[in-house]
Amino acid sequence: MQKAALALIAIIAGLHLYIAWFEIFAWTTKGPEIFTSLAPELFEPTTAIAANQGTYNAFLAAGLIWSLLISDELWRARVATCFLVFVAVAGIVGAATVSTTILFVQTVPAILALFCVHFAQRRAQG
Numbered sequence: 001m002q003k004a005a006l007a008l009i010a011i012i013a014g015l016h017l018y019i020a021w022f023e024i025f026a027w028t029t030k031g032p033e034i035f036t037s038l039a040p041e042l043f044e045p046t047t048a049i050a051a052n053q054g055t056y057n058a059f060l061a062a063g064l065i066w067s068l069l070i071s072d073e074l075w076r077a078r079v080a081t082c083f084l085v086f087v088a089v090a091g092i093v094g095a096a097t098v099s100t101t102i103l104f105v106q107t108v109p110a111i112l113a114l115f116c117v118h119f120a121q122r123r124a125q126g
Contacts, residue, residue: 001123005116006068009080012087012109013064016057023054060087077121084110084117 022030027050032040043050063083070076091106 001116002120005080005113005120008109008113008116009064009068009084012084012113013061013068015105015109016061016064016087020054020058020061023050023057025054027051027054056090060090073121073124077117080117081114084114088114 022034027047028043031043031050032038060083063086064080067076067080067083070079088107088110091102091108091110094102094106
């Protein structure tokens with residue numbers, strides 16, 4: 001269960017690094033290709049907003065990566081739990097306000113990782 005938790009945390013961190021890159025650096029170039037429901041002329045005026053969102057996603061990725069680097073299992077679990085909860089909540093808000101797809105891309109993996117972290121921690125405790 002520990003390996004599954006670490007793998008899921010790494011995958012989620014990678015996803016948020018990609019989202020951060022996309023929102024900060026590729027919003028106007030890749031955005032119209034991905035968000036086809038938005039008018040192409042909306043991307044340029046919303047560059048600053050997207051970059052701000054990208055910064056938050058970078059912070060989520062940084063926290064998850066940090067958790068992977070912590071050697072103490074209890075603190076690793078606590079830090080991972082904190083940032084996974086942030087990811088799950090952000091996914092719920094995104095699903096409620098933008099697209100239900102976000103629930104499956106962001107919240108569901110975070111909840112699966114939370115379960116794995118929890119069960120791995122319980123198993124380590126005895």
